[in-house]
Amino acid sequence: MVEEESRRLHLNEMQLPLPPALFEGLDLDCVRFYPPEELEEQLRLQIADYAGVDPSFVFIYSGIDGLIELMYKVFWDRAFLIHDPAYYVYEHEALRQGISLSKVKLRFSKLPSDFSVQAQGKVTVVVNPNNPTGNILMDETLAEKLLSNVELLVVDEAYYEFSGVTFAPLLEKWPNLAIFRTFSKAFGLAGARVAYMLAHPKTVGLFSQYSEVYRVSTLSLMLAKNALADTSYVTEYVQVVKTQMERLINALSTLHISSRPSVCNFILVDKDFAEFLVSKGFKIKFFEKWGRLTVPSPSVTEEVIALAENYR
Numbered sequence: 001m002v003e004e005e006s007r008r009l010h011l012n013e014m015q016l017p018l019p020p021a022l023f024e025g026l027d028l029d030c031v032r033f034y035p036p037e038e039l040e041e042q043l044r045l046q047i048a049d050y051a052g053v054d055p056s057f058v059f060i061y062s063g064i065d066g067l068i069e070l071m072y073k074v075f076w077d078r079a080f081l082i083h084d085p086a087y088y089v090y091e092h093e094a095l096r097q098g099i100s101l102s103k104v105k106l107r108f109s110k111l112p113s114d115f116s117v118q119a120q121g122k123v124t125v126v127v128n129p130n131n132p133t134g135n136i137l138m139d140e141t142l143a144e145k146l147l148s149n150v151e152l153l154v155v156d157e158a159y160y161e162f163s164g165v166t167f168a169p170l171l172e173k174w175p176n177l178a179i180f181r182t183f184s185k186a187f188g189l190a191g192a193r194v195a196y197m198l199a200h201p202k203t204v205g206l207f208s209q210y211s212e213v214y215r216v217s218t219l220s221l222m223l224a225k226n227a228l229a230d231t232s233y234v235t236e237y238v239q240v241v242k243t244q245m246e247r248l249i250n251a252l253s254t255l256h257i258s259s260r261p262s263v264c265n266f267i268l269v270d271k272d273f274a275e276f277l278v279s280k281g282f283k284i285k286f287f288e289k290w291g292r293l294t295v296p297s298p299s300v301t302e303e304v305i306a307l308a309e310n311y312r
């Protein structure tokens with residue numbers, strides 16, 4: 001089981017076991033009842049505290065994927081703009097719902113300065129840092145330029161805990177900013193499906209109108225609450241990711257296997273090498289000439305480096 005999971009390097013999931021404290025006080029019998037409002041309210045307060053915003057700016061939902069689906073439902077009659085490549089669900093869901101979506105092509109660069117011109121009159125989405133390229137696309141100056149031009153700017157901060165970059169401090173000044181964050185990455189709760197939006201209460205109200213009443217299961221709310229009660233395991237995991245990423249990148253560079261680090265929890269490696277790892281039982285996501293690989297646990301990093309040494 002553990003062995004198989006450690007080879008799951010394609011979805012940027014947590015690669016370390018979760019601390020037992022996360023499961024403390026989890027009352028399974030509670031599933032007889034619908035999710036209690038007080039539980040969601042308590043989590044909202046904890047998220048507000050964690051993100052440094054007023055609780056009225058917090059909207060809890062079932063994953064960023066759920067938020068994306070909901071966003072297109074709320075703004076079904078608007079034109080959207082995003083960069084390419086970006087997290088694939090933005091395009092996938094727009095196509096599914098028949099939403100008009102234009103794309104601005106990127107390499108591993110930041111957003112071009114004329115992005116704000118193209119964004120005019122559109123709901124604009126920036127994945128920051130970006131997946132799959134792993135880099136920061138936008139600084140505060142460009143964000144404010146966009147905010148003065150667009151009806152709504154959505155910033156996907158799924159990897160915030162790894163990058164340390166957030167636009168949350170701009171929320172007070174800009175009512176047209178919305179930030180998506182998740183418990184799936186650094187908090188290691190991908191299977192629980194909990195995420196949140198930070199946005200002006202007017203936007204929170206709009207999203208609430210279009211969403212289901214019982215958005216997140218009781219057990220998932222409890223897990224997220226426990227996770228925020230003590231985030232030291234998150235800090236430790238982020239540190240492990242940074243150390244193992246550096247170790248892996250250095251080893252691959254010595255072996256002349258091309259790779260790119262990221263400010264997230266994954267790296268990009270040469271496609272042929274990624275295919276070699278797949279032949280050894282690893283799961284890896286591919287894009288263009290790259291394999292995108294979640295930074296493994298220390299022991300699996302060791303294994304990947306040993307395989308790299310015997311590659312070719």
Ligand code: PMP
Nearest residue numbers: 063064065087131158182184195
């Ligand atoms: N946004 C980005 C940029 C992602 O990489 C991912 C997951 N790979 C998601 C959102 C999905 O998050 P969630 O699990 O909360 O749906």
